[in-house]
Amino acid sequence: MDLAPGLAAVTGASSGIGEAFAEELARRGHDLLIVARDTVRLEAIAARLRERRGVAVEVHAADLTDAAALHALETRIARAPRLALLVNNAGFGTSGAFETLDRDAEEAEIRLNVLAVTRLCHAALPGMVERGHGGIINVSSIASFVPGPYAATYHATKAYVTAFSEALHEEVHAAGVTVQALCPGFVRTGFQMRAGVNGAAIPGPAFMTPRAVVRGSLRALDRRHAVYVPGMHYRFLMALSRVAPRAAVRKLLTRVGRAAYLD
Ligand SMILES: NC(=O)c1ccc[n+]([C@@H]2O[C@H](COP(=O)([O-])OP(=O)(O)OC[C@H]3O[C@@H](n4cnc5c(N)ncnc54)[C@H](OP(=O)(O)O)[C@@H]3O)[C@@H](O)[C@H]2O)c1
Known part of the structure; x- marks a missing residue:
């Protein structure tokens, strides 16, 4: 699918994968609506992209866990007549023994x-269905394919995102709209530190760059793929997790989860 450059809205655009989406979409000529809580970082990114790429960039500061702030962004998005692409990227993870975690953070x-x-x-x-044109990328994770002991809520939220996106894709595909679940493995961003992951437990080559993930995702969107897992090694792991006995996968991931989140 070739997206005529229109407006692209990116949540969580102040760092990591979202910032890389903003960069790449500006490079493709899209005007941008960028969303996150950190206005200072968003303004700096907006100034850079306006200057380097000559696109229009609107900064929309919002804490999307807040009902009123979310509603305001919904209204802005519903009223955007040129919306070509929505990237639902903002997200975070928590880790640890579930019963010890802060209930409000969960x-x-x-x-x-x-x-x-x-x-x-x-x-x-x-609007996209009416115009017969558009794309949505929901940033999920390889975590969506398996249960995650000691990151139980995170894996469950991403399982929702992948299943939800796949279902929407089927509903709107014939109307000319593509919905993609983007399912990365480890990506080099601030995510791990915020999620309380023991970085030493993850081998360096497991990490991909945000730019490689984003470029692959947009190429897959052009081809109207409903699910995209960046990286051959992660595609192999996912295929394996689908055929391996579920109980064995759970046991293995319990050991991995203890090493990554508890030690
Ligand atoms: N990095 C990985 O290994 C990895 C792997 C698989 C999937 N993912 C997914 O990729 C997505 C992006 O993560 P990342 O790796 O790029 O991490 P990141 O650098 O921590 O980026 C997270 C983004 O979400 C925004 N955000 C967080 N809480 C928010 C809130 N309450 N309201 C609005 N925006 C909020 C942050 O901006 P502010 O703090 O300014 O609000 C930031 O821009 C997430 O959905 C994550 O689950 C990451």
């Missing part, structure tokens, strides 16, 4: 990773 994780994605898709789709 709720915020569900609000951001699940509720905001759902409501923003609902805001964007009517």
Whole structure:
């Protein structure tokens, strides 16, 4: 699918994968609506992209776990007549023994990773379907394919994102709209530190760059792929997880989860 450069909205654009999406979409000529909480970082990114790429960039500061802020962004997106692409990228993970985790942080994780994605898709789709054109990329994770002991809520939120995106894709594909679940493995961003992951437990070559993930995702969107897993090694792991006995996968991931999140 070739997207005529229109407006692209990117949540979580102040760092990591979202910032790389903003960079790449500006390079493709899209005007941008960039969203996150850190206004200073967003303004710096907007100034850079306006200057280097000559595109229009609107900064929209919002904490998407907040109902009123989410509603304001829904309204902005629903009223964007040139919306070509929505990237639901903002997300975070928590880790540790579930019963010890902060209950409000678990709720915020569900609000951001699940509720905001759902409501923003609902805001964007009517216009896209009516125009017979558009794309949505929901940033999920390889975590969506397997249960995650000691990151239980995170894996469950991403399982929702992948299943939800695949289903929407089938609903709107014939109308000319593509919905993609982007399912990266480890990507070199600030995510791991915020999620409390023991970086030493992850081998260096496992990490991909945000730019490689984003470029692959946009190429897959051009080809109207519903699910995209960046990296051959992660595609192999996912294929393996589908055929391996589920109980064995759980046991293995319990050991991995202890090393990554508890030690
Ligand atoms: N890095 C990985 O290994 C990896 C792997 C698979 C999937 N993912 C997924 O990729 C996505 C992006 O993560 P990343 O790796 O790029 O991490 P990151 O650098 O921590 O980026 C997260 C982005 O989300 C924004 N955000 C966080 N809480 C928010 C809130 N309450 N309201 C609005 N925006 C919020 C952050 O901006 P502010 O702090 O300015 O609000 C930031 O721009 C996430 O959905 C994550 O689950 C990451």
